[in-house]
Amino acid sequence: MNDLSRAIRDQRADLDRAWARVLDSSYVVMGPEHAAFEAELAALVGATHAVGVGSGTDALELMLRATMPLGREIVVTAANCGGYTTTAARRAGFTVRYVDIDAETHCVDPKALVDVLDDSVGVVVVTHLYGRAADVAAVRSVCEPLGIRVVEDCAQAIGARTPEGPVGSQAAAAAFSFYPTKNLGALGDGGAVTTSSDDIADKLRSLRQYGWSDKYRIGSDGGRNSRLDEVQASVLRVRMPLLAAQNETRRRIIQRYAEAATAPVRVLPATDAGHVGHLAVVVVDDRDRFRRHLDSHFVRSDVHYPVPDHAQTAFEGEYTGVSLPVTEAMAERIVSLPCFAEMTPDEVDRVCDALASY
Ligand SMILES: Cc1ncc(COP(=O)(O)O)c(C=O)c1O
Incomplete structure (x- = not known):
């Protein structure tokens, strides 16, 4: 189904140079490659912030924690997207409720949403499945009047555009995976969350490092260690222009x-x-x-x-x-x-x- 060796062979000289840069810098996490990649990803999707994390599933989990409105606990998602949102939501302690898909697009059916929303639903996840940009605007118009946040799962659709603009900047926040077979793949695991909200970005940066508000000071509950390392960030920087x-x-x-x-x-x-x-x-x-x-x-x-x-x-x-x-x-x-x-x-x-x- 895929042959990762071909891209590695074609890009070998650039990858060697990128890894040499990492070795020369001696930064292994949260260094210059990571900072540059976050800025480049934010620019690519048209969001203010990109926050690197360890995988796409971590990106979903931390994004759900950072966006769930106080007093609510239900995440709504389509059930045909491989279980990643379900795994992430359950790990965050939330309850998952499912909505049917549209038979043409295979993405969430905005018309079916009305039947599953109530005031315990806090977040609806729109997955841009198979590479197709889903209709985020239609989902937002149903959810936002009810105080429900909409977020995107862009793991399969980096670079896709909705009529309103690129995926990753169409809702409160968006999760990305850089699993090696993704359109933008690392040579190991990696993920990120993009958002144009300063508050959500601050929360994510805290949650990905133990919930720290400052070194050794825990300001947010529910934190963990989930970082995108320098080597993977350097690979992604070689590949993003392609x-x-x-x-x-x-x-x-x-x-x-x-x-x-x-x-x-x-x-x-x-x-x-x-x-x-x-x-x-x-x-x-x-x-x-x-x-x-x-x-x-x-x-x-x-x-x-x-x-x-x-x-x-x-x-x-x-x-x-x-x-x-x-x-x-x-x-x-x-x-x-x-x-x-x-x-x-x-x-x-x-x-x-x-x-x-x-
Ligand atoms: C739609 C979707 N969401 C989330 C993920 C999870 O990403 P990861 O494997 O990096 O945890 C994947 C892929 O694996 C995916 O296809």
């Missing part, structure tokens, strides 16, 4: 798949800057048969994600009675095809041939 062109390449791969696919397979479109082609996802009724067909053409596939959050074994008994018809139907029909910027033309052709002959 992001726009790589997002365009990924989009083009998905467009090729859409042109090649026959009627039983619906390729979720990635036609403009509202999508950065993180995952090439198709919807097909007989998934097992389709995946066997791909196998016979030597094309790998995967499912993102096979089990919706409310149906995960760990939460058995907790969500009985929860019905999310679109989420549940799509979980049985989605398939992800290979999609990464270093795919060769032959590899893209092979996927297209498999799609055309199904």
Whole structure:
């Protein structure tokens, strides 16, 4: 599905120089690479602050802690996003409530939100899934009159734009993951939160270092140690200037798949800057048969994600009675095809041939 060695090989000289810079500086955490990366990320998404943390899941957890309004304790999210928000919210001690998705975009359905909101809901997470910028403005217009904060999960969509501007600056705060297979990936774990609120940024900077208000002085409860290290920050700085062109390449791969696919397979479109082609996802009724067909053409596939959050074994008994018809139907029909910027033309052709002959 992916071959990380190709980007490492192509970027090897720049990565060597970046790591040499880190070794020469002797800073290992919170040094000059980290500070420069935070500034560059904030500029990329059009937010005032970026706060580096240890992973995307940590970014979600600390963002939820920093944005949950006092006296509220429920986080609302779609259940088709891989469980990361659920894990983060539960770790922060919050209760999770699920909302159904839109069948076309696979992102949260703003119309379905009204049925799940009440005055214990504090935060709604909008996940820009598969690379598509979700309709944050529509979600905000439902939530904000009720005093509910909206935040974004941009782990799969760095560089995507909503009609109002780049993801990462469309709500109170936004979480990013730099897991190696992401469109902007590190060579290890990493994450960040962006925000244009000074208060939220201060809270995040405190929470990522033990809740400190000052060295050895704990000002915020719920803190932990979650830092983006200098080596990963230096890798991300090498890769960020390549992001726009790589997002365009990924989009083009998905467009090729859409042109090649026959009627039983619906390729979720990635036609403009509202999508950065993180995952090439198709919807097909007989998934097992389709995946066997791909196998016979030597094309790998995967499912993102096979089990919706409310149906995960760990939460058995907790969500009985929860019905999310679109989420549940799509979980049985989605398939992800290979999609990464270093795919060769032959590899893209092979996927297209498999799609055309199904
Ligand atoms: C939508 C989404 N949110 C959050 C995460 C969590 O990021 P991480 O793996 O860096 O913890 C991921 C990816 O792993 C993701 O795809």
